[in-house]
Amino acid sequence: MTDRSPVLFDASPLPIESIADLARQRRGAVLSDNPDFVARIDRGAAFVDRLLREEGCVYGVTTGYGDSCTVAIPLDRVEELPIHLYTFHGCGLGHYFDAEQSRAIVAARLSSLAQGYSGVRYKLLQQIALLLQHDVLPLIPQEGSVGASGDLTPLSYLAAVLAGEREVQYRGQRRPTAEVFAELQIEALRFQPKEALAIMNGTAAMTGLACLAFDRAAYLAALCTRITSLAVAALQGNAYHFDAKLFSLKPHPGQMRVAARIRADLQITGEAPRNDKRLQDRYSLRCAPHVIGVLEDALPWLRQLIETELNSANDNPLIDADGEHVLHGGHFYGGHIAMAMDTLKTAVANLADLMDRQLAQLVDPKFNHGLPANLSGACGGQAPLNHGFKAVQIGVSAWTAEALKLTMPASVFSRSTECHNQDKVSMGTIAARDCIRILELTEQVAAALLIASCQALELRGGLDRSGPMLQATLHQVREQVAFLTDDRALEADLRRCLRAIRQQQWQLYP
Numbered sequence: 001m002t003d004r005s006p007v008l009f010d011a012s013p014l015p016i017e018s019i020a021d022l023a024r025q026r027r028g029a030v031l032s033d034n035p036d037f038v039a040r041i042d043r044g045a046a047f048v049d050r051l052l053r054e055e056g057c058v059y060g061v062t063t064g065y066g067d068s069c070t071v072a073i074p075l076d077r078v079e080e081l082p083i084h085l086y087t088f089h090g091c092g093l094g095h096y097f098d099a100e101q102s103r104a105i106v107a108a109r110l111s112s113l114a115q116g117y118s119g120v121r122y123k124l125l126q127q128i129a130l131l132l133q134h135d136v137l138p139l140i141p142q143e144g145s146v147g148a149s150g151d152l153t154p155l156s157y158l159a160a161v162l163a164g165e166r167e168v169q170y171r172g173q174r175r176p177t178a179e180v181f182a183e184l185q186i187e188a189l190r191f192q193p194k195e196a197l198a199i200m201n202g203t204a205a206m207t208g209l210a211c212l213a214f215d216r217a218a219y220l221a222a223l224c225t226r227i228t229s230l231a232v233a234a235l236q237g238n239a240y241h242f243d244a245k246l247f248s249l250k251p252h253p254g255q256m257r258v259a260a261r262i263r264a265d266l267q268i269t270g271e272a273p274r275n276d277k278r279l280q281d282r283y284s285l286r287c288a289p290h291v292i293g294v295l296e297d298a299l300p301w302l303r304q305l306i307e308t309e310l311n312s313a314n315d316n317p318l319i320d321a322d323g324e325h326v327l328h329g330g331h332f333y334g335g336h337i338a339m340a341m342d343t344l345k346t347a348v349a350n351l352a353d354l355m356d357r358q359l360a361q362l363v364d365p366k367f368n369h370g371l372p373a374n375l376s377g378a379c380g381g382q383a384p385l386n387h388g389f390k391a392v393q394i395g396v397s398a399w400t401a402e403a404l405k406l407t408m409p410a411s412v413f414s415r416s417t418e419c420h421n422q423d424k425v426s427m428g429t430i431a432a433r434d435c436i437r438i439l440e441l442t443e444q445v446a447a448a449l450l451i452a453s454c455q456a457l458e459l460r461g462g463l464d465r466s467g468p469m470l471q472a473t474l475h476q477v478r479e480q481v482a483f484l485t486d487d488r489a490l491e492a493d494l495r496r497c498l499r500a501i502r503q504q505q506w507q508l509y510p
C-alpha cells in the first residue's frame with residue numbers, strides 16, 4: 001500500500017521518496033511537536049543567544065559574511081544583519097524553479113535545519129512547515145549558485161519569503177508574499193541574528209533537485225527496460241541474450257535485475273538453444289542490460305550520497321548546544337551532490353542514446369526484419385504518401401543529441417569567487433539542473449520509443465507471441481495513443497504519453 005501519511009520532520013532520517021512524494025503532493029508535511037525535539041531545537045538558538053551575550057562575538061552574527069568576516073558589526077545593529085544577507089543575495093536570474101522543485105527545495109532545507117545543529121528557533125522550523133502545509137512556495141530563480149557556500153542565492157528567496165518579502169507561487173499564481181500571508185493570516189518572521197545564515201548557507205536547492213532526479217531516473221530505468229523488451233519482441237530479436245546463466249557469469253546486481261526483467265517480459269524460461277536463428281543482435285538490444293544496468297547499479301550508491309546530504313546539518317557554523325561549541329567548517333560544500341548529479345546525468349543520457357539506437361533499428365527496413373519503413377501503418381494506395389515515424393525519429397535524434405551535449409561534468413568547472421574566500425566550489429546546483437534537463441529530454445525519447453515500439457509490435461501482429469507484461473503495456477499505451485494508420489501530427493500523443501511517464505502512471509515491475 002502506498003503511504004499517504006504526511007512526511008514527519010523530526011530529525012530521523014528521511015528517504016528520497018519522502019521528498020519526492022511531498023514535492024509531487026502525494027503526501028503532506030508535518031513538523032514534530034514532540035517536547036524533546038522542540039527543546040533540543042530551541043537549545044541551539046538559546047546557546048547562540050547566550051554566546052552573543054557572554055562573548056559579544058559570533059561569526060556571521062557579529063561579523064560580516066564570508067571574506068567579510070573580519071568586519072565587525074556593532075552589537076546594536078546585529079539584528080539588521082540577517083536582513084542584509086537575504087537582501088543582497090536577491091540577485092538570482094534565469095527561469096524559476098517550478099512548484100514541484102520548490103517544494104523539494106523547501107523540504108530539503110527543513111530536513112537539514114531539523115537536525116538541530118543550526119542554532120535556529122523551533123518557531124523558524126514551524127514557519128517553513130507552514131509554507132509546505134499551505135503550499136505557499138517561494139519563487140526561486142534557478143541561476144546564481146556555485147553550490148559551495150551553500151545555495152546562498154536560491155535560498156535567500158526562502159529566507160525572504162519567511163520574512164514576508166518577495167514573491168511566492170500560490171495556487172498556480174505568482175503573487176507578493178505579503179499579500180498571500182495576509183490572506184492566510186501567516187505572520188512574517190523576524191529573524192534572530194544567525195537565522196538567515198542558517199537558512200541560506202546550505203545545499204538544499206541541489207539536494208531537493210537531486211531527490212527528484214533520482215526518483216525520475218529510477219522510473220526511467222524501469223521504463224527503458226520495458227521498452228527494450230517491446231523492441232526485442234517487435235524486431236524478433238534473440239531473447240536468449242538475456243539468459244540467466246549468461247548473466248550469472250558477470251553478476252552486477254543491477255544488470256542481472258534488468259536481464260531478469262526482460263526475461264520475464266519475454267517469457268523466457270528454458271535453456272538457450274545451441275544456435276538461435278538470430279545469432280547475435282546489435283548492441284542496442286544485446287547490451288541493453290549492460291547500459292541500463294549501469295544506472296541500476298549506480299542507484300544504491302547515489303541514494304546513499306543523496307540521503308546522507310538530505311539528512312545532514314549542512315550549514316556553517318554549526319551549533320553544538322549540548323557540547324557548547326561553535327563548529328566552523330564547510331558543510332555547505334555540495335561536492336557529493338555534484339558528483340551524484342554529474343554521474344546520474346551521464347547514466348540517464350546513455351538511456352536516451354540506447355533508445356535512439358533502438359528506434360533506428362525499428363524504423364529502418366534495412367534492419368527491422370520485415371517491418372514497414374518508418375513503421376507506417378498505411379496500406380494500399382495510401383502507403384506511398386505516408387511517412388509514419390520518420391519525423392519522430394528525427395526528433396528523437398535531436399533530443400538525444402541535446403541530452404548528450406549536457407553531460408559535460410559541472411563539478412570540474414570550479415572557479416574561485418567571493419574575493420577568493422570561496423576559491424574551490426562544487427557547482428552541484430548546476431549539475432542537478434543539467435540532470436533534470438537531461439531527464440526531461442530522455443523522458444521525451446522514452447515517450448517516442450514507447451509509442452513506436454508498440455506500433456512495431458502491433459504491425460508484427462505480435463500480441464499473441466508476447467507475454468502478459470508486454471500486453472499490459474500495449475493496452476496502457478493504447479489508452480493514450482491510437483495505432484498510427486494514416487499520418488497524423490503526433491505532438492498531442494507524445495505529450496499525453498510524456499505526462500503519463502512524468503506521473504509514473506504505470507507500475508512496471510514489482
Ligand SMILES: N[C@@H](Cc1ccc(O)cc1)C(=O)O
Pocket residue numbers: 065066067148149150152201316317332418
Ligand atoms: N558560506 C560562507 C558565508 C557566506 C555568506 C554569504 C556570502 O555572500 C558569502 C559567504 C561561510 O559560512 O563561510
